[in-house]
Amino acid sequence: xxxxxxxxxxxxxxxxxxxxxxxxxxxxxxxxxxxxxxxxxxxxxxxxxxxxxxxxxxxxxxxxxxxxxxxxxxxxxxxxxxxxxxxxxxxxxxxxxxxxxxxxxxxxxxxxxxxxxxxxxxxxxxxxxxxxxxxxxxxxxxxxxxxxxxxxxxxxxxxxxxxxxxxxxxxxxxxxxxxxxxxxxxxxxxxxxxxxxxxxxxxxxxxxxxxxxxxxxxxxxxxxxxxxxx
Amino acid sequence: xxxxxxxxxxxxxxxxxxxxxxxxxxxxxxxxxxxxxxxxxxxxxxxxxxxxxxxxxxxxxxxxxxxxxxxxxxxxxxxxxxxxxxxxxxxxxxxxxxxxxxxxxxxxxxxxxxx
Numbered sequence: 014x015x016x017x018x019x020x021x022x023x024x025x026x027x028x029x030x031x032x033x034x035x036x037x038x039x040x041x042x043x044x045x046x047x048x049x050x051x052x053x054x055x056x057x058x059x060x061x062x063x064x065x066x067x068x069x070x071x072x073x074x075x076x077x078x079x080x081x082x083x084x085x086x087x088x089x090x091x092x093x094x095x096x097x098x099x100x101x102x103x104x105x106x107x108x109x110x111x112x113x114x115x116x117x118x119x120x121x122x123x124x125x126x127x128x129x130x131x132x133x134x135x136x137x138x139x140x141x142x143x144x145x146x147x148x149x150x151x152x153x154x155x156x157x158x159x160x161x162x163x164x165x166x167x168x169x170x171x172x173x174x175x176x177x178x179x180x181x182x183x184x185x186x187x188x189x190x191x192x193x194x195x196x197x198x199x200x201x202x203x204x205x206x207x208x209x210x211x212x213x214x215x216x217x218x219x220x221x222x223x224x225x226x227x228x229x230x231x232x233x234x235x236x237x238x239x240x241x242x243x
Numbered sequence: 244x245x246x247x248x249x250x251x252x253x254x255x256x257x258x259x260x261x262x263x264x265x266x267x268x269x270x271x272x273x274x275x276x277x278x279x280x281x282x283x284x285x286x287x288x289x290x291x292x293x294x295x296x297x298x299x300x301x302x303x304x305x306x307x308x309x310x311x312x313x314x315x316x317x318x319x320x321x322x323x324x325x326x327x328x329x330x331x332x333x334x335x336x337x338x339x340x341x342x343x344x345x346x347x348x349x350x351x352x353x354x355x356x357x358x
Contacts, residue, residue, distance in 0.1 A: 064323075064340030071338075071352035079346045170342075182342070 033172075033180045039230040040238030042177035044154045047121060048075060049176065054120040057146070059127055061170035061184045066123075069173050078119075082139065083130055083168070083184075083206055085111050104138040112139065117148045124155035125171045126236075128220070130206045137220070144223050147243040153224075155239045157212050162235040168206035257293040265298075274309070284318070292326055305335075307344075314348075 048054050054075045058066050061081050070077040086102065088110075093103040122143055128136055143153060158166055169181040184206060212220065214229065214237075221227050221241045230238040252272040255261070259275035266282040273281075274291030281288060283302040290296055294309035301316045307327040315321060317335035325343035334351040 062340060062344055062346045064338070064342070064344075067338065067340065067346075067350050067352075071350060076349060076351065078349045081345060081347065084345060085347070185343075 033182050034169075035174070036179050036181060036232070036234060037177050038179050038238060039177065039232070040154050040156075040228075040240050041173065041179060043228070043230075043240050044121060044123075044152050045176040047152055048073060051120070055118055057114075057119045057122045059123060060125040063170055063172045065172040065174070065180075078114075080111065082111060082127055086132055086135055101134045102132045104135050107135055108138055108142055112142045112146065114146045116145050117151075118146050120148055120151050122147055122151070122153040123171075124153055126156040126158070126168060128155055128212070129158050129208055129210065130168045131209065133209060140220055141223075144243060149225075149243055151243050153221075153241045153243070155241070157217055157237045157239060158208060159235045159237060160211050160213070162208065162211060164208050166208045166235070168208070252289070257291070290327075299331075 048056065048070070052074055055078070056070050056075050057078045057080065058070075059080055059082050060066075061084065062079050067077050067079065086107065091102045091107055092100055093106075095101045124143070128140070131139065147153060167183040170184050172180040172182065174180050217229075217237070217239055218227060221239070224241040224243050226242045228240045230240070232238060252270045253267065255271065255273045255275045255277075257274040261275065261277045261279070263279045264282070265271075265277055265279065268283075268286060270287045270289075271281075271283055272289045272291060273296065274293045276295045278297045280298045281296065281300045281302070285303050287304040287306070288300060288302040289306040290309045290311055292308045294307075294311075296310065297312045299313045299316070300311065303317065304319045304321070305315050305317045306322040306324065307315075307329055308324045309326070310328045312330045314331045315329065315333045315335075317333075319335065320337040320339065321333055321335040323329060323338070323340045323344040323346060325341040327341075327344040327346075329345065330347045332349040332351065333346070334353065336353060338350060338352060340346065
């Protein structure tokens with residue numbers, strides 16, 4: 014697994030935030046078959062709040078839940094220390110306040126690029142919680158950068174515009190937050206979330222090893238789309 | 244930020260703190276703090292940019308510019324402006340969310356409206 018440290022500033026952040034890029038998504042096309050063929054699904058969107066996604070699912074008669082975990086992970090109260098005295102995020106406290114749903118509640122979870130930007134201490138606990146809130150047979154869509162992606166790859170808000178198409182808009186965090194446990198994590202948070210690491214395929218498989226199946230979709234923009242089924 | 248004219252709305256200013264049940268039959272602009280519940284059936288509620296509400300809210304229309312912690316039940320529409328932070332379930336006939344608004348909760352859009 015490749016970890017990114019250090020920081021870089023992007024002064025043109027506001028311009029980036031206004032831009033929307035379009036991409037085709039094979040993973041989305043696969044998961045869209047689920048919500049197009051069934052009624053009354055329970056769907057969790059874990060990206061930055063997207064009015065378009067809410068409208069999209071509401072119009073189809075599905076129940077849509079929105080929970081921006083990346084923003085929630087910047088809560089200053091989460092910082093604690095491990096046995097060695099190093100600052101880390103308190104994953105237990107995080108999961109007491111976030112992703113609090115009954116077991117087997119969701120049919121689909123849209124994770125987007127959350128694992129690549131989430132603090133290291135939260136990734137596995139969050140995936141564990143996602144396994145428990147997904148119904149057996151439920152699907153989770155996540156995007157992972159490939160090793161060719163640079164540390165300045167922007168974190169995007171994903172807007173669903175069709176069964177296989179997405180608009181991507183760079184996320185600009187609202188609040189300046191703590192200096193993070195790893196030193197580099199939060200230096201640039203005022204101008205955008207920072208890519209924390211790059212998972213290789215084996216790491217992705219390990220991350221989702223409790224799930225029943227995993228499918229990779231390769232794309233041309235240094236992103237691997239991953240569809241896992243509980 | 245848009246602020247409704249005083250004559251059209253009841254105003255609760257940003258220095259006001261209310262704990263308890265707040266109900267009425269006129270539109271309300273709330274820029275202060277409320278903890279409890281807000282019931283404005285048939286009327287509109289606007290939570291201003293300084294507003295901090297920890298309450299379940301029921302109104303005809305709800306516009307949020309500030310912070311709302313609690314469930315929001317609107318018989319007509321909900322507008323979340325770009326500065327809005329909403330932590331709770333939202334139920335309405337229509338919803339508009341500006342880019343930048345933060346929402347944590349379930350969204351229920353009912354064509355028949357809320358009961």
